Amino acid sequence: MDARKKAYLMLIDICIHKKYSHLVLKDGMRDFDTKDKAFISNIVYGTLQNYRYLDYQWKVYCEKIVKKEIEILINMSVYQLLYLERVPAFAITNEAVEIAKGKYDGRFVSFVNAILRKVIKNGKREVTGDADEKLAIETSFPLWIVKMWNKQYGTEVCEKICRDALNVPKQSVRVNTIKNSKEEFLSKYEGYHNGELSDVALTFDKGSVASREEFKFGYISVQDEASQMIAPFLNPSEDDLVLDMCAAPGSKTGHMAALMNNRGKIIALDVHEHRVELLKATMRRLGCINVDAQTCDATKASEQFENESFDKVLIDAPCSGYGVLKGKSDIKYHMQSDDMDGIIAIQKELLDEGIKLLKADGIMVYSTCTLNKKENELQIKQFLERQENMELIEEKTIFPYEYNCDGFYMAKLKKVS
Numbered sequence: 001m002d003a004r005k006k007a008y009l010m011l012i013d014i015c016i017h018k019k020y021s022h023l024v025l026k027d028g029m030r031d032f033d034t035k036d037k038a039f040i041s042n043i044v045y046g047t048l049q050n051y052r053y054l055d056y057q058w059k060v061y062c063e064k065i066v067k068k069e070i071e072i073l074i075n076m077s078v079y080q081l082l083y084l085e086r087v088p089a090f091a092i093t094n095e096a097v098e099i100a101k102g103k104y105d106g107r108f109v110s111f112v113n114a115i116l117r118k119v120i121k122n123g124k125r126e127v128t129g130d131a132d133e134k135l136a137i138e139t140s141f142p143l144w145i146v147k148m149w150n151k152q153y154g155t156e157v158c159e160k161i162c163r164d165a166l167n168v169p170k171q172s173v174r175v176n177t178i179k180n181s182k183e184e185f186l187s188k189y190e191g192y193h194n195g196e197l198s199d200v201a202l203t204f205d206k207g208s209v210a211s212r213e214e215f216k217f218g219y220i221s222v223q224d225e226a227s228q229m230i231a232p233f234l235n236p237s238e239d240d241l242v243l244d245m246c247a248a249p250g251s252k253t254g255h256m257a258a259l260m261n262n263r264g265k266i267i268a269l270d271v272h273e274h275r276v277e278l279l280k281a282t283m284r285r286l287g288c289i290n291v292d293a294q295t296c297d298a299t300k301a302s303e304q305f306e307n308e309s310f311d312k313v314l315i316d317a318p319c320s321g322y323g324v325l326k327g328k329s330d331i332k333y334h335m336q337s338d339d340m341d342g343i344i345a346i347q348k349e350l351l352d353e354g355i356k357l358l359k360a361d362g363i364m365v366y367s368t369c370t371l372n373k374k375e376n377e378l379q380i381k382q383f384l385e386r387q388e389n390m391e392l393i394e395e396k397t398i399f400p401y402e403y404n405c406d407g408f409y410m411a412k413l414k415k416v417s
């Protein structure tokens, strides 16, 4: 199959059938060579990342509402016209027409052709509107989130968050110190560079590490650098009993096990059984022997575990994920203003359950990979108002533009006796 046709079918799966982009790309590219793989992934991610900007470039030329399948075809073609300078315009138009011919009737074929010709003739449209509207279109965010970030973080930070989300994320791994030190690892494997934030982080430029020997042997774990700041923030020690309430797929569990020198004990919970299986496989690969993984709804964990029995509790909560938009452009594409309504209630339940299980003088860390104060600072403020025996020791936000990493929020809390 032609690479563009494949990219189109993948975009249909992601945008219409709501499949995860990384899985669609992983499963769909087996029969393509390296060059085509790069081309397909460029079209898929580029189109998703710039979707609203691409809409803006051509919807001015049509009066009626367009079928979603046709909109996707035009957007992926406009993406190539505006961003892939080496690809000739006639090749892009011809291929779009061929894809349309194979699937839709003659009316749609001429429509696609006419729109693309107008975009070629008129070139890029300058974005107009007030500052929020311009930023929203230029960076392909819905207006409501630009307004929300503006209100919560101020204009300057909001603009940096939006523009940074268009960048390609840095790829990072964590050296698994249970199996090797960073120095030992670097003496054996090439193509890795020191990270900026975490002392066990390495970055790499090319390809994916999942098929490499060093990954299979468990010498490294794929983990964003900002995410690597969470386990040290909780700082578990060798003789601690730790509860990791939302643990799968286990990035932070594995990091905590390493910080504890594989001693003490981590009870790692997740509500989804298939994700607990993933976590167990990761723990085996990394050689973590102090982790007991269990399928459990952590909002009811006190029915299963004794109250006040854990020295440390980590709640790496389910969240809207607005800190990881560079790497997961499908979150950006699908984002809706009511995404967080249900999640905020679950986060609250997890916090209230966590405190029951924490020992007096114990430490709890609450973290999310989102940039939304309602799930972060405000969630913690309301928790502290409900629970007088908890005190806030420190809270911080890592913005994704600071280190070309993911965005994370973390709060460290202590149970006062």
Ligand SMILES: C[S@@+](CC[C@H](N)C(=O)[O-])C[C@H]1O[C@@H](n2cnc3c(N)ncnc32)[C@H](O)[C@@H]1O
Residues within 6 Å of the ligand: 245, 246, 247, 248, 249, 250, 251, 252, 253, 269, 270, 271, 272, 275, 296, 297, 298, 299, 316, 317, 318, 319, 346
């Ligand atoms: C942000 S992810 C955790 C990432 C993980 N800590 C890591 O570092 O790899 C949130 C996890 O919470 C789990 N989850 C959601 N609701 C839950 C609940 N009520 N009890 C336990 N786990 C839950 C999800 O299945 C998901 O795996």
